[in-house]
Amino acid sequence: MSRSPDLIAGGIFTVIGGGFVAGALGHDRGTLLRMGPGYFPLVVGVIVAGLGIAIMVFSSSGPAFGTVPWRAMILIVTAICFFGYSVRIIGFVPASFVAALLTALAAARFRTALAVAAGLTAAATLIFVVGLQLRLPLWWF
Amino acid sequence: MENLILGFSTALLVQNVVWCFAGVLLGTAVGVLPGIGPTATVAMLLPITFGFEPVTALIMLAGIYYGAQYGGSTTAILINLPGESSAAVTALDGHEMARRGRAGPALAAAAIGSFVAGTVATVILAVAAPPLAAVALRFGPADYFALVLFGLIISIALARGSTLKALAMIFLGILLGTVGQDIYTGTPRFVLDRRELYGGIDFVSVAVGLFGVAEILRNLSSSSPGPPALAGRVAHLWPTAADRRRIVAPILRGTGLGSALGVLPGGGHVLASFTSYAVEKRVSRRPAEFGHGAIEGVAGPESANNAAAQTSFIPLLTLGLPAHPVMALMVGAFIVHGITPGPNVIDDEPALFWGLIASMWIGNLMLVLLNLPLIGIWVRLLRVPYQVLFPMIVLFAVIGTYSLAFNAFDVYAIAVFGVLGYVLITCGCEPAPLLLGFVLGPLLEENLRRALIISRGDPMVFLTRPISATLLFLAAAALVVTVLPAVRRRRDEVFTEE
Numbered sequence: 009m010s011r012s013p014d015l016i017a018g019g020i021f022t023v024i025g026g027g028f029v030a031g032a033l034g035h036d037r038g039t040l041l042r043m044g045p046g047y048f049p050l051v052v053g054v055i056v057a058g059l060g061i062a063i064m065v066f067s068s069s070g071p072a073f074g075t076v077p078w079r080a081m082i083l084i085v086t087a088i089c090f091f092g093y094s095v096r097i098i099g100f101v102p103a104s105f106v107a108a109l110l111t112a113l114a115a116a117r118f119r120t121a122l123a124v125a126a127g128l129t130a131a132a133t134l135i136f137v138v139g140l141q142l143r144l145p146l147w148w149f
Numbered sequence: 150m151e152n153l154i155l156g157f158s159t160a161l162l163v164q165n166v167v168w169c170f171a172g173v174l175l176g177t178a179v180g181v182l183p184g185i186g187p188t189a190t191v192a193m194l195l196p197i198t199f200g201f202e203p204v205t206a207l208i209m210l211a212g213i214y215y216g217a218q219y220g221g222s223t224t225a226i227l228i229n230l231p232g233e234s235s236a237a238v239t240a241l242d243g244h245e246m247a248r249r250g251r252a253g254p255a256l257a258a259a260a261i262g263s264f265v266a267g268t269v270a271t272v273i274l275a276v277a278a279p280p281l282a283a284v285a286l287r288f289g290p291a292d293y294f295a296l297v298l299f300g301l302i303i304s305i306a307l308a309r310g311s312t313l314k315a316l317a318m319i320f321l322g323i324l325l326g327t328v329g330q331d332i333y334t335g336t337p338r339f340v341l342d343r344r345e346l347y348g349g350i351d352f353v354s355v356a357v358g359l360f361g362v363a364e365i366l367r368n369l370s371s372s373s374p375g376p377p378a379l380a381g382r383v384a385h386l387w388p389t390a391a392d393r394r395r396i397v398a399p400i401l402r403g404t405g406l407g408s409a410l411g412v413l414p415g416g417g418h419v420l421a422s423f424t425s426y427a428v429e430k431r432v433s434r435r436p437a438e439f440g441h442g443a444i445e446g447v448a449g450p451e452s453a454n455n456a457a458a459q460t461s462f463i464p465l466l467t468l469g470l471p472a473h474p475v476m477a478l479m480v481g482a483f484i485v486h487g488i489t490p491g492p493n494v495i496d497d498e499p500a501l502f503w504g505l506i507a508s509m510w511i512g513n514l515m516l517v518l519l520n521l522p523l524i525g526i527w528v529r530l531l532r533v534p535y536q537v538l539f540p541m542i543v544l545f546a547v548i549g550t551y552s553l554a555f556n557a558f559d560v561y562a563i564a565v566f567g568v569l570g571y572v573l574i575t576c577g578c579e580p581a582p583l584l585l586g587f588v589l590g591p592l593l594e595e596n597l598r599r600a601l602i603i604s605r606g607d608p609m610v611f612l613t614r615p616i617s618a619t620l621l622f623l624a625a626a627a628l629v630v631t632v633l634p635a636v637r638r639r640r641d642e643v644f645t646e647e
Contacts, residue, residue, distance in 0.1 A: 013575065013576040013577055014576065014577070016572065017314060017317075017573060017576035017578055020573065020576075021317045025320075025321075025324065028324050028327075028339065031338070031339050032338075035336060036334075036336075039606060040601055040606045040608060041605060041606025042602065042606075043333075043597075043598045043601065045331035045333070045334050045338055046338075048327060048594045048597065048598070049324065049327040049338060049339070052320055052323050052324045052327070052590075055320045056317060056320045056321050056324055059316055059317035059320065060317060062313055063311075063313050063314060063317060066313065071577075073575055073576070074370060074575065075370060076370065077370040080365075080366060080369040080370075081366055081568065081571070084362065084365070084366070084543060084564075085564045085567070085568065087543065087547075088362070088543065088560060088561070088563055088564040088567070089560070089561055089564055091544075091547045091548075091551070091560060092547065092551065092557035092558075092559075092560030093557055095551060095557075096555075096557075104544060104548065107543070107544055107547060108540050108543075108544045111539070111540040111544065112536065112540040114369060114539075115369060115535070115539070116536045120536065121540075124536065124537050124540055125540070127537075128537075128540055128541055128544050129544075131541075132544055132545065132548055135545075136548050136552065140197055140200070140552075142548075142552050144552075144555075
């Protein structure tokens with residue numbers, strides 16, 4: 009049991025809400041009759057930040073945060089970003105394969121992951137490129 | 150009558166039948182598989198449907214949604230693991246029945262109940278939607294603002310866990326919805342100098358991140374439970390005469406409850422199945438049997454959640470208000486096809502509206518035929534290891550999202566929302582309110598500003614118009630009731646009753 013989940017959640021709401029408030033201050037607020045682009049985000053940002061502070065103040069003991077799956081998180085985030093960055097450059101098949109391999113490595117040994125990635129790349133190519141006519145280069149050449 | 154003929158003639162077109170079948174098949178599959186739900190699936194497949202006729206796209210997406218309700222009960226009964234949140238109470242008695250070698254009658258009761266409920270609720274949808282839409286056409290901007298706010302507040306009242314956190318998630322969603330060009334002045338807001346953000350954060354990225362990637366990270370952080378134990382073989386599907394007599398009344402009561410509660414935004418179908426279980430236990434002459442394999446405890450809640458799944462389309466089709474994250478994604482599907490979901494759909498797109506309704510009945514029929522004889526296939530599907538499943542979800546999600554606009558930025562956004570969602574969910578914040586707020590936020594701002602322009606800046610307009618005043622009063626009342634601690638404790642009891 010720990011209070012930290014409430015503190016973390018409250019902190020996230022406060023930071024994001026505060027960030028939007030800071031951004032909204034740079035826009036015209038206008039009047040109630042003709043609200044400018046800054047009015048609505050400012051109000052909602054203040055509400056989010058306020059709720060975040062309230063969550064921290066009234067924090068109670070709950071289930072602890074538990075262990076963070078760092079390895080899985082880093083691998084999956086890398087896989088997603090790699091696909092987005094490289095699919096135009098190296099083509100659909102290699103980008104899918106690397107993304108699937110990195111993701112599979114989050115929970116499997118290398119040889120299993122290799123097999124899973126190969127199978128999924130073949131399935132994805134069949135479904136998206138052959139079946140749904142997705143117009144993307146398959147390879148880098 | 151004319152409308153029904155139009156509906157069935159649309160729904161029975163070959164491509165619509167085929168995609169309806171594909172939708173319910175896929176829906177059943179993701180309902181059966183724990184760890185992937187209909188929201189993530191619809192988000193992944195949304196880009197694929199953009200090339201379809203609008204009615205075909207919606208028929209298939211709807212099929213995934215109610216198909217998942219059927220599939221979820223199979224997993225709940227056979228391995229005591231709800232594939233879908235609304236199937237959690239089905240596991241109580243359904244799995245007990247399975248352990249006593251009565252998995253067949255439990256599955257049959259769930260399927261028959263779901264079919265009856267689906268049929269009745271589809272009729273209710275067809276009868277209730279047109280008059281409601283006619284009322285909605287008279288709504289002014291102030292009324293719409295009040296309605297959206299009411300819907301968002303009600304969705305908190307129904308959510309589990311901390312009210313403060315649910316409220317914060319909704320407003321965070323609304324805040325994220327303000328990113329992009331301002332509707333009135335065109336001023337880019339919060340775009341961080343990225344051209345890709347001028348149109349706003351892509352909601353498919355948000356949905357896939359929150360419901361797909363975040364859920365995977367959650368599953369990978371807990372120690373894996375190993376392969377689930379199946380409860381015996383499934384034999385003797387057909388319920389006995391005694392069973393049949395016992396399930397009639399629960400099915401009808403569940404259908405009524407589910408149809409009424411399904412209209413509420415934010416998980417009405419979960420509430421419906423829990424309420425139905427509580428009701429059946431109370432009215433039963435053998436309450437002691439509940440929890441030890443009472444077939445009423447399967448038939449009632451299963452009917453209730455399927456009825457609710459159908460009637461939750463009522464607010465979407467008449468008001469343009471999504472009651473569930475899947476509906477929120479369907480709003481996106483409407484908009485991509487150039488249709489604004491709302492009261493005008495019935496008159497402007499009759500073939501789409503009635504075709505969708507007719508397809509729901511056809512889809513329910515397919516589900517009964519699909520589920521009972523093919524139960525063996527679904528059982529085998531449960532043996533697919535998670536090591537294969539989650540890389541598939543991630544890969545298909547990134548490809549699907551990328552194919553929306555061939556935009557790398559949308560793909561990076563998945564990673565951002567996946568990690569953010571993981572942290573927030575782990576801290577006890579549910580993701581559904583954020584997505585609803587994100588989709589409804591722009592609507593809220595637009596109607597607020599328009600109402601104030603029409604009223605010349607007088608904020609009293611929200612209280613002087615009867616519809617808006619009533620809705621705001623109900624929203625305030627709902628908020629007070631939810632926040633009151635005594636009431637909250639009772640609500641928690643309802644949800645944790647075992």
